[in-house]
Amino acid sequence: MTETALTNPIEPPARPAGWQGIAADWSSDQRAFKNVSWGKAMMWIFLLSDTFIFSCFLLSYMTARMSTTVPWPNPSEVFALTIGDKKIPLILIAIMTFVLISSSGTMAMAVNFGYRRDRFKTAALMLATAAFGATFVGMQAFEWTKLIMEGVRPWGNPWGAAQFGASFFMITGFHGTHVTIGVIFLIAIARKVWRGDFDVERRGFFTSRRGYYEIVEITGLYWHFVDLVWVFIFALFYLW
Amino acid sequence: MTNAAVHIETQQPALHEALASGAAHAKGQQHPIKLYLVVWGWLFVLSTCSYLVDYFGLQGYLRWSLILLFMVLKAGLIVAVFMHMAWERLALAYAILLPPVLVLVFVAIMVFESDYTHLLRVIFFAPTA
Numbered sequence: 001m002t003e004t005a006l007t008n009p010i011e012p013p014a015r016p017a018g019w020q021g022i023a024a025d026w027s028s029d030q031r032a033f034k035n036v037s038w039g040k041a042m043m044w045i046f047l048l049s050d051t052f053i054f055s056c057f058l059l060s061y062m063t064a065r066m067s068t069t070v071p072w073p074n075p076s077e078v079f080a081l082t083i084g085d086k087k088i089p090l091i092l093i094a095i096m097t098f099v100l101i102s103s104s105g106t107m108a109m110a111v112n113f114g115y116r117r118d119r120f121k122t123a124a125l126m127l128a129t130a131a132f133g134a135t136f137v138g139m140q141a142f143e144w145t146k147l148i149m150e151g152v153r154p155w156g157n158p159w160g161a162a163q164f165g166a167s168f169f170m171i172t173g174f175h176g177t178h179v180t181i182g183v184i185f186l187i188a189i190a191r192k193v194w195r196g197d198f199d200v201e202r203r204g205f206f207t208s209r210r211g212y213y214e215i216v217e218i219t220g221l222y223w224h225f226v227d228l229v230w231v232f233i234f235a236l237f238y239l240w
Numbered sequence: 241m242t243n244a245a246v247h248i249e250t251q252q253p254a255l256h257e258a259l260a261s262g263a264a265h266a267k268g269q270q271h272p273i274k275l276y277l278v279v280w281g282w283l284f285v286l287s288t289c290s291y292l293v294d295y296f297g298l299q300g301y302l303r304w305s306l307i308l309l310f311m312v313l314k315a316g317l318i319v320a321v322f323m324h325m326a327w328e329r330l331a332l333a334y335a336i337l338l339p340p341v342l343v344l345v346f347v348a349i350m351v352f353e354s355d356y357t358h359l360l361r362v363i364f365f366a367p368t369a
Contacts, residue, residue: 015329017330018330019330021329021330021331022330022331022334025329025331026331032331032332032335033329033331033332033335034329034331035329036328036329036332041332044332044335044336045336047336048336048339048340051339051340051343052339052340052343055340055343055346059343059346059347059350062347062350062351062354063350063353063354063357064354066351066354066355066358067353067354067355067357067358067361068358068361069358069361069362069365076294076297089294089295090291090294090295094287094291097287097291098284098287101280101283101284101287102280104280104283104318104322105276105277105279105280105283107322108276108279108280108321108322109273109276111269112269112270112271112273112276114268115268115269115270116270213268214268217268217269217324220322220323221323224318224319224322224323225323227318227322228315228318228319228323231311231314231315231318232311232315234287234290234311235290235307235308235310235311236307236311238294239290239293239294239303239307240304240307
């Protein structure tokens with residue numbers, strides 16, 4: 001009972017909204033995040049720290065690109081694919097973007113069905129999300145292979161500024177790692193949903209805490225963040 | 241004293257709203273599926289738009305401002321609706337969303353720094369030809 005109260009609290013007195021709400025929530029000896037469980041708050045704080053990591057990568061890329069005197073390779077041409085006999089700029093990256101956005105869509109619906117306690121739809125949508133994620137990683141592996149075959153290395157490439165390869169492998173590699181971890185995370189949680197762990201509040205094998213459908217939303221937060229980072233990489237690295 | 245009383249009274253509607261949203265929260269985030277489908281559609285449209293910027297080969301400030309515009313709109317939709325930040329209390333929203341904004345200061349610093357590095361490279365390392 002006490003644990004239910006901890007993860008899903010209902011505050012007896014109403015809290016003020018707006019700016020007064022911020023001051024009231026943060027002040028005195030109490031929890032700052034009133035209606036958010038520790039699991040969700042910690043995922044948000046982890047995502048904030050991850051934001052700083054990706055910010056540093058994108059910043060170092062910006063610094064390298066702005067300070068080099070050698071022309072930067074044109075991403076529009078570097079990432080073009082020849083389909084049939086037409087050369088289409090950036091097409092693989094565009095498809096990867098749509099795949100990742102679609103995975104975010106299915107994830108958002110999985111969270112929704114989770115709170116409705118529709119476990120089969122939730123698990124199916126989470127597995128669809130994982131499948132989209134795996135497709136994305138597969139396409140990224142294809143892209144890396146193609147570029148490495150063409151002679152792109154972290155220390156140089158055939159088209160221009162040497163820092164291009166280092167920035168590319170570092171940024172997309174780190175993002176791809178995040179997607180891969182997300183796929184594993186999704187499959188692990190989808191299995192628990194499918195088995196009905198959260199209907200009976202079965203205790204976790206490792207943490208021995210009761211499981212709730214909220215973990216689907218927490219997994220979703222991580223997954224949407226991965227999509228969010230891709231939005232920035234797509235705009236700043238591929239399109240700029 | 242009377243001032244304080246008036247102040248508290250004006251807060252009453254806001255308090256009611258907070259209570260209502262708090263009660264909704266207790267059951268987790270519940271929004272119609274249609275909302276997610278609409279946002280999904282918009283993300284597709286915005287991604288297509290940013291791809292078209294490259295496809296049609298727009299250049300210069302037009303290109304950069306369009307890229308940034310579509311990027312910010314997409315990021316906003318994902319954070320606000322998919323990650324449910326629009327329905328969280330402001331204490332959480334500001335705690336999470338303000339620090340990344342401060343990264344822009346870092347961006348400004350590095351813009352100056354790389355301009356300076358570029359200048360030095362042009363002056364001292366430019367190929368003599």
